[in-house]
Amino acid sequence: MTEKIRETLRDSKKARWTALALASFTMMCGYFFADVMSPLKGLLEGQIGWTSSDYGTFTSAYGWFNVFLLMLIFGGIILDKVGVRITGFGAALIMVIGTAIQYWAISSTTLQGSSIWGIKSQVFFASIGYATFAVGVEVAGITVTKVIYKWFQGKELALAMGLQVALARVGTAFALAFSVPIAKITGVADVSRSVLVGLIALCIGLLAFVVYIFIDKKLDQSIADAKPDNLEEEEFKISDIRKIVTNKGWWFIAILCVLFYSAVFPFLKYATDLMVNKFGVEMDLAGLIPSLLPFGTILLTPLFGNIYDRMGKGASIMIWGSVLLIVVHLLFAVPFLNNWAIAILLVIMLGIAFSLVPSAMWPSVTKIVPERQLGTAMALIFWVQNWGLMGVPLLIGWVLDKYCITGQTVRDGLMVNTYDYTLPMLIFAGFGFLAVLFAFLLKIEDRKKGYGLEKPNYIR
Ligand SMILES: NCCCC[C@H](N)C(=O)NCC(=O)O
Numbered sequence: 001m002t003e004k005i006r007e008t009l010r011d012s013k014k015a016r017w018t019a020l021a022l023a024s025f026t027m028m029c030g031y032f033f034a035d036v037m038s039p040l041k042g043l044l045e046g047q048i049g050w051t052s053s054d055y056g057t058f059t060s061a062y063g064w065f066n067v068f069l070l071m072l073i074f075g076g077i078i079l080d081k082v083g084v085r086i087t088g089f090g091a092a093l094i095m096v097i098g099t100a101i102q103y104w105a106i107s108s109t110t111l112q113g114s115s116i117w118g119i120k121s122q123v124f125f126a127s128i129g130y131a132t133f134a135v136g137v138e139v140a141g142i143t144v145t146k147v148i149y150k151w152f153q154g155k156e157l158a159l160a161m162g163l164q165v166a167l168a169r170v171g172t173a174f175a176l177a178f179s180v181p182i183a184k185i186t187g188v189a190d191v192s193r194s195v196l197v198g199l200i201a202l203c204i205g206l207l208a209f210v211v212y213i214f215i216d217k218k219l220d221q222s223i224a225d226a227k228p229d230n231l232e233e234e235e236f237k238i239s240d241i242r243k244i245v246t247n248k249g250w251w252f253i254a255i256l257c258v259l260f261y262s263a264v265f266p267f268l269k270y271a272t273d274l275m276v277n278k279f280g281v282e283m284d285l286a287g288l289i290p291s292l293l294p295f296g297t298i299l300l301t302p303l304f305g306n307i308y309d310r311m312g313k314g315a316s317i318m319i320w321g322s323v324l325l326i327v328v329h330l331l332f333a334v335p336f337l338n339n340w341a342i343a344i345l346l347v348i349m350l351g352i353a354f355s356l357v358p359s360a361m362w363p364s365v366t367k368i369v370p371e372r373q374l375g376t377a378m379a380l381i382f383w384v385q386n387w388g389l390m391g392v393p394l395l396i397g398w399v400l401d402k403y404c405i406t407g408q409t410v411r412d413g414l415m416v417n418t419y420d421y422t423l424p425m426l427i428f429a430g431f432g433f434l435a436v437l438f439a440f441l442l443k444i445e446d447r448k449k450g451y452g453l454e455k456p457n458y459i460r
Helices: 013-034 038-048 052-068 071-082 084-107 121-152 157-183 191-226 240-245 248-262 265-277 292-311 314-333 340-368 371-403 422-449
Strands: 405-411 414-419
Touching (some): 013 084, 013 121, 013 157, 013 191, 038 052, 038 157, 038 191, 052 121, 071 084, 071 121, 071 371, 084 191, 121 157, 121 191, 121 340, 121 371, 157 191, 157 340, 240 371, 248 265, 248 314, 248 340, 248 371, 248 422, 265 340, 265 371, 265 422, 292 314, 314 340, 314 422, 340 371, 371 405, 371 422
Antiparallel strands (some): 405 414
């Protein structure tokens, strides 16, 4: 009888799916917290006297340390140097610390009435907490990519990445759906309660990662045991950064990433206002239509990932996703298409686009750079992307104020501007056009360099 040789722990289905579940759970808690404040803007104004600018300052803090202090890039280098266990634990711990600072700032009454550098003290410390959390969640994001590659290379790589992204979107969807009910659960609104729930979730997420660390150790042991002559793997060197940034394929993915995500996440920040101004949806209901987006992606991202694993066509999937993005934003721009049912249809189509591109993009990075550079390559992509996530909402806000005001109206007893969203939607469509261009360039580069983006990931 021939005995089946189990090469490493990654050949055990149970082990690799358990590893995925643990790491993805940590990320899900992170994504929950990232958006826990998004639906609370009104309550923050009513309960603790934040203005729209205070809220804007707080939201923009997501990029402060990652972009300007290059923390994301350092995180990627640390990941490639010391591995997923220490980096993942550190990232999860940083998320908890940042969240704790934010909770303290929002729940404390001692900060009220003072200011630091012209920013209300409470807003300032809540922003510092959020900026710290953002370092943790972004570094955790790149760590999880490396974790998945470690366990799923040559197997269900894109399906696993798709499931991780889907669970992350569940976190976002939970935040959008339950943040307000949690804040109001006792009948007396308290925004700090939702933040506290996020903090508790992240502590459990940290524990989940600690459990993951034990399985990861076992995997490494099994890899070492399976190696016949204990060959040392090539280590990451700082000079590898040069190799990454001189790799055309990497640039095409990074640019495609910033363009595509700039037309989705910043769009979502204005989508509720678009529903009110263009589609005439009631203020109280307007948030419901954009909140459908993450729900659609939960099923579709793993589905498209599975298709990529089995049939390949990664670069083509990114092209189709970007084409769909243009179609959606152009249809949003057409002035006479202003029925709310059309808005729902377009958000669903956007959900399909937002499933197609991520399901193919993240697994494709693993085909363009070697494993030892993966953390740094991902960190640099996220860094480029964070510029777009920070800058595009500012650009759209400026365009709206400068070119799109059509008049004024009274809503909820307040006099507010009305806007024509045609120009912002054309700008978003423009990002889509450029994204298609870079997706094509990526496909051409793949043909030249033979990265295998159009080939299946699954090796039978
Ligand atoms: N609100 C969370 C933003 C996460 C951005 C992150 N850099 C990212 O791109 N993750 C992959 C994804 O598809 O969410």
